Amino acid sequence: MSTPIRILIVEDSEDDALLTLRELKKGGYDVEWKMVDTPQALDRALDEGHWDIILSDFQMPAFDGREALRLVHEKGLDVPFIVISGVLVEENAVEILKAGASDYVKKGNWARLIPAVERELREAESRKERKRAQKEEAKAQERYRTLFESAVEGIFQSSPSGRFISVNPAMAQLHGYKTPDELINAITDIPHQLYVDSSTREELLHAVRTTGQLSGFEAEF
Incomplete structure (x- = not known):
């Protein structure tokens, strides 16, 4: 049974996007996806929908993966962000990981894609669970404080x-x-x-x- 997943692909090559989707489907994912290749399109896509993961090329004609990652952070979104690039050198990879990217995968090295996606989705769910638990704890503390004071x-x-x-x-x-x-x-x-x-x-x-x-x-x- 396929696992449903909503993916935002930041990519200027439709062929590369389709290759990525093919690998995800082979890995057992039922993918709902959208491709964007400009800052404006990315901005709209982030506002319009909830995405489980973002897969971004590093270098594109209109902008690059660093700017895409910055836009995601400016929205305050906690969405796994994986860079998929054929030209990413080690220095750039280290730079974008320090900036907050979850991982990077070289185009063609598809064996790393599915494990990286699975890991980041698990970690994202764990973060959501922790946030939910923290909110419940805060609510419980507030209820206790109200009873205590009154x-x-x-x-x-x-x-x-x-x-x-x-x-x-x-x-x-x-x-x-x-x-x-x-x-x-x-x-x-x-x-x-x-x-x-x-x-x-x-x-x-x-x-x-x-x-x-x-x-x-x-x-x-």
Whole structure:
């Protein structure tokens, strides 16, 4: 079964583009593609569609692969960008890789094309997964922060050494302070300034260290 893929080809030779497509189809890809050969056409194509990967020649009459890569970066797009060229010397290859290209393949050396495409697509998907996870984590943190700030119960986080890390407004008000910062600045030794019996704090820390959780633990402040 073929894998669908949307490819933007930056190339001035249709014959070379068709050779590239033939290799991709042989490699098991069902290709939807578009070919552009000017900065203006590339700019429009980047705005018009979502592309899984960009395959670019290095040297063309209207512009080159470096400019194509720059246009992609200016759009803020995270799309794998592979240079396919018959005239790319080592110095230029190093230059464009440093500029942010994913890889380069010499025209005719098609054995490298499919592995390079497969690798870059996998890495692009991994980056998307990480970004999705980061967004979900940020949302979860924001939900927690909202609950923390608006709760009517006193909530705080503290370090094992006995200092406040964060305090919610209700906690500060319960102890007679106008703001959480005032409480944090006033109480710097939680075991002795907050607990009625400082040994209770040690019992709490011991339970966390040995079982990793607390259940039904009570302390008097």
